[in-house]
Amino acid sequence: MRYVTAGESHGPELTAIIEGIPAGLHISADKINDDLHRRQQGYGRGNRMKIETDQVKILNGVRHQKALGSPITLNVTNDDHAHWGEIMSPTAEETPDNSVRKVTRPRPGHADLVGGMKYQHTDLRNVLERSSARETTMRVAVGSLCKQLLSELGVEVLGFVREIGGIEADADKLSQFEGLTDLKKVTDESETRTFDADADEKMKALIDETKRAGDTLGGVVEVIATGMPAGIGSYVGADTKLDAKVAASIVGINAFKGVEFGDGFQFAKNPGSQGMDEIFYSEETGFYRKSNHLGGFEGGMTNGQPVVVKAVMKPIPTLYKPLMSVDVNTKEAYKANVERSDTTAVTAAAVVAEAMVAITLAEALLDKFDTDAIDRLKAQLAAYKEEIKKY
Ligand SMILES: Cc1cc2nc3c(=O)[nH]c(=O)nc-3n(C[C@H](O)[C@H](O)[C@H](O)COP(=O)(O)O)c2cc1C
Numbered sequence: 421m422r423y424v425t426a427g428e429s430h431g432p433e434l435t436a437i438i439e440g441i442p443a444g445l446h447i448s449a450d451k452i453n454d455d456l457h458r459r460q461q462g463y464g465r466g467n468r469m470k471i472e473t474d475q476v477k478i479l480n481g482v483r484h485q486k487a488l489g490s491p492i493t494l495n496v497t498n499d500d501h502a503h504w505g506e507i508m509s510p511t512a513e514e515t516p517d518n519s520v521r522k523v524t525r526p527r528p529g530h531a532d533l534v535g536g537m538k539y540q541h542t543d544l545r546n547v548l549e550r551s552s553a554r555e556t557t558m559r560v561a562v563g564s565l566c567k568q569l570l571s572e573l574g575v576e577v578l579g580f581v582r583e584i585g586g587i588e589a590d591a592d593k594l595s596q597f598e599g600l601t602d603l604k605k606v607t608d609e610s611e612t613r614t615f616d617a618d619a620d621e622k623m624k625a626l627i628d629e630t631k632r633a634g635d636t637l638g639g640v641v642e643v644i645a646t647g648m649p650a651g652i653g654s655y656v657g658a659d660t661k662l663d664a665k666v667a668a669s670i671v672g673i674n675a676f677k678g679v680e681f682g683d684g685f686q687f688a689k690n691p692g693s694q695g696m697d698e699i700f701y702s703e704e705t706g707f708y709r710k711s712n713h714l715g716g717f718e719g720g721m722t723n724g725q726p727v728v729v730k731a732v733m734k735p736i737p738t739l740y741k742p743l744m745s746v747d748v749n750t751k752e753a754y755k756a757n758v759e760r761s762d763t764t765a766v767t768a769a770a771v772v773a774e775a776m777v778a779i780t781l782a783e784a785l786l787d788k789f790d791t792d793a794i795d796r797l798k799a800q801l802a803a804y805k806e807e808i809k810k811y
């Protein structure tokens with residue numbers, strides 16, 4: 421499976437083309453819209469989310485809600501484009517009025533300056549429009565489709581917020597994920613599917629205070645995937661390790677700076693006796709573990725335990741109290757450009773991280789089995805699971 425997205429933040433629309441989804445997979449636009457809605461939630465987002473109501477259009481590759489096996493096109497309209505028509509028109513000529521509104525004061529922490537140098541853009545809008553996390557809308561749409569595939573294969577994926585600006589999410593809410601092996605029970609409950617759509621009260625107060633100060637916040641998200649069979653990925657080479665692919669897919673999200681699996685950076689402190697997952701055997705289940713310190717990976721392969729990934733998002737780089745920058749034309753020192761911006765977007769980013777893990781796990785499963793048709797894929801997977809159980 422592979423996919424590509426296209427679209428600028430204030431351009432007319434966003435598109436994704438996905439190739440390699442097995443024929444016969446049932447595809448629900450409602451489920452995609454549900455995840456698009458989740459990505460728009462979260463306390464601390466800017467006014468853009470009040471303008472957009474992200475709804476997917478499935479344009480190609482699906483007939484009567486079933487995948488055809490041909491490339492699938494997904495499309496989401498940018499409602500905000502109505503306010504940017506001329507400036508962001510793909511076809512109209514540039515007017516003197518538009519060129520006056522060029523962005524020339526790059527924002528520290530954004531792609532603005534280096535992107536301008538690299539692509540020889542003099543209007544940094546040409547960089548920021550694509551480097552904007554608006555694009556993650558399509559990754560969530562693709563991820564949602566992949567979650568539908570994974571669910572058919574017995575794999576469930578959920579992302580949620582652990583921490584915003586140093587404040588931990590409600591311990592009671594988090595405790596439901598500890599030691600989890602069957603995510604379906606959690607994801608089936610609608611209340612928990614919007615888990616952390618709003619930050620807890622302490623987080624909200626911090627976000628309000630930070631916004632008043634013209635500053636921003638980052639945080640930590642977690643993604644859990646249950647039901648992955650052992651042996652997906654491989655130890656044989658650096659480019660075949662599935663944990664490495666998951667890490668790359670997470671760091672590929674705008675503003676993500678670090679990833680850990682299982683006990684993660686805690687491994688630096690704990691002795692080996694507290695860091696591995698001892699091996700047990702019963703005839704009924706085959707080999708199994710009673711702990712999951714390693715977050716579901718050994719040797720770059722899934723080991724049958726839930727995949728547990730945590731990741732850190734840096735604070736939003738655009739500040740209403742802007743940092744110093746230099747105008748790329750005059751070379752004079754100025755305050756950086758201010759684009760309308762979120763104070764924090766960790767809640768939305770948890771949904772994006774969930775999507776990226778879903779995409780990466782779906783790709784890995786599709787790499788291993790015959791993927792022309794969903795029923796054959798399911799039969800092959802079932803046979804594989806039976807085989808490894810009997811090992
Ligand atoms: C869901 C989401 C929303 C974001 N919203 C904003 C925003 O409103 N303003 C901003 O400056 N950065 C925002 N970012 C982060 C920037 O897109 C990102 O920091 C920037 O493109 C530079 O990329 P890098 O941080 O990966 O180096 C957001 C990121 C995500 C994942």
Ligand SMILES: C=C(O[C@@H]1CC(C(=O)O)=C[C@@H](OP(=O)(O)O)[C@H]1O)C(=O)O
Nearest residue numbers: 429466468551552553554759760761762
């Ligand atoms: C549009 C989205 O997020 C945007 C991500 C973003 C950035 O720089 O990454 C900057 C802001 O863009 P705008 O100036 O249009 O408000 C966010 O709103 C979205 O998540 O759909």
